[in-house]
Structures are given as structure tokens and as C-alpha cells.
Amino acid sequence: MTPALVVFDLDGTLLDTHADLVQSLNYTIAAIGLAPVGYDDLTHLVGQGAKVMIERACNLRGHPLSQEQIPALLDRFITHYTDNMPGHTLPYPGLVEAMDQLKSAGYTLAVCTNKLEGLARGLIGKLQLTHYFNAITGGDTFTIRKPDAQHLLGTIERAGGDVRRTIMVGDSVNDILVARNAGVPSIAVPFGYSDVPVETLAPTRVITHFKELTPALVDELIGDFVSAKPAAAAG
Numbered sequence: 001m002t003p004a005l006v007v008f009d010l011d012g013t014l015l016d017t018h019a020d021l022v023q024s025l026n027y028t029i030a031a032i033g034l035a036p037v038g039y040d041d042l043t044h045l046v047g048q049g050a051k052v053m054i055e056r057a058c059n060l061r062g063h064p065l066s067q068e069q070i071p072a073l074l075d076r077f078i079t080h081y082t083d084n085m086p087g088h089t090l091p092y093p094g095l096v097e098a099m100d101q102l103k104s105a106g107y108t109l110a111v112c113t114n115k116l117e118g119l120a121r122g123l124i125g126k127l128q129l130t131h132y133f134n135a136i137t138g139g140d141t142f143t144i145r146k147p148d149a150q151h152l153l154g155t156i157e158r159a160g161g162d163v164r165r166t167i168m169v170g171d172s173v174n175d176i177l178v179a180r181n182a183g184v185p186s187i188a189v190p191f192g193y194s195d196v197p198v199e200t201l202a203p204t205r206v207i208t209h210f211k212e213l214t215p216a217l218v219d220e221l222i223g224d225f226v227s228a229k230p231a232a233a234a235g
């Protein structure tokens, strides 16, 4: 049987990236004279990748960007963010121990993020975590991204997983929606960058610390989810 697969969102789930995102974003918008944004703004800015984050920050400062302005600002962000990796970014408490336990139990792991794939791979590599994952996809890996189901389904395929034996772990609405759209149970974590309480996103389960992410919980959610599905119509 295909091993169970746990797919993680990156920003606000796998890694606490907020300080470096804010630092590079402020460095970027300073180029057009805009005042810096704060951590509290981040929950409304992050989630759809760097380009959207920059656009949202400029809108927040009352300076909507023209399409012509975006490429240079995106390059400025990517250069600064890459040059400063891993910066202050760290895995959340208990994550590495949970991933070790899942891998020891024969489970496979993957990353499905709306961060640019190159930035995700660079950051995961700098933190020496690449070896944990069968697949790492970003917002630019496919032509679509979360919450489109195909982003998660494509990640599952690249990881050699089975959608019926997969769970998604995330901190924001796009993660819970992509799981729902792909027919996959979801675990929400409250310590990331959601602009609403994660309970209101109706995930399958909420955990408050990665010590709760055990093989038994994964089996429970997959089992419950499969048994709760209507029986396939008789062929």
C-alpha cells in the first residue's frame, strides 16, 4: 500500500518566516518611497506569493502599482530575500521531531507552498531540511496554485503519494481550501499568518503544537476521511 503522505504549507506552517518576509518587503517598497509595513499587516499580505504580497503592501500604502513597476520590485524582493537566507527563519517548535517520527514510521512528506519554488527550495536547503521531502512545489511550479486543487494533486503525484492517503497541514485559508478542493483531510495550525481564527476555516482538525502531529493522528484522519466518503457508485 502507498505510504501515507503529509503535505506541508511553508510560510506560517513549516517555517516561521515572518521577520524575513517583512524585512525584504520593506526593503522593496522603500525603493518607491513607501513607509514600512509591520508584522500585524502580514496576515493580510501573505498567502498568494511574493508578487501579490508586494502589490497588497503598495495598495495598503495607497500606492497601487502599475504592471510595468512590478518586475523590478519583484526582482528587488527576490534578491534581498535570497541574499539574507535563512535570516531569522526557523522551523516551528516540534516540527523536526514530528517529521523524524513520521519518516521513521514510513510516511512520506512534501511541501506545497504559494511561495516561489526557488525561494522555497533555497530556504529549505539553507535550513538543511531538503532531505525530508519527496517533493517541493511552489506557486510557480504549475500554471495554477493554492487553493486550486491541482496544485496539491500535482504535489501528491510528484511525491509518489495517493490522494486517498494524504493529509494537508497549513496555517491559512488557501491550505484548507486546497485540501477540501482535492478531497484531502486538513490540519490547521494557529501559529501562522491567517487573518481569521483557523477554526473558522473548518479544517478537519486543529493542532496547536507539532508534537500532536503523530502517525496515529495521520492514520485517524485518513481513516475517518475515507470511511466518511460516500461509497463509490457500484460499477
Ligand SMILES: O=C(O)COP(=O)(O)O
Pocket: 009, 010, 011, 012, 045, 046, 047, 048, 049, 050, 053, 112, 113, 114, 115, 116, 146, 172
Ligand atoms: O508566499 C506566500 O505568500 C505564502 O505562501 P505559503 O503560506 O503558501 O507557504
Ligand SMILES: [Mg+2]
Pocket: 009, 010, 011, 012, 013, 047, 170, 171, 172, 192, 193
Ligand atoms: Mg502559509
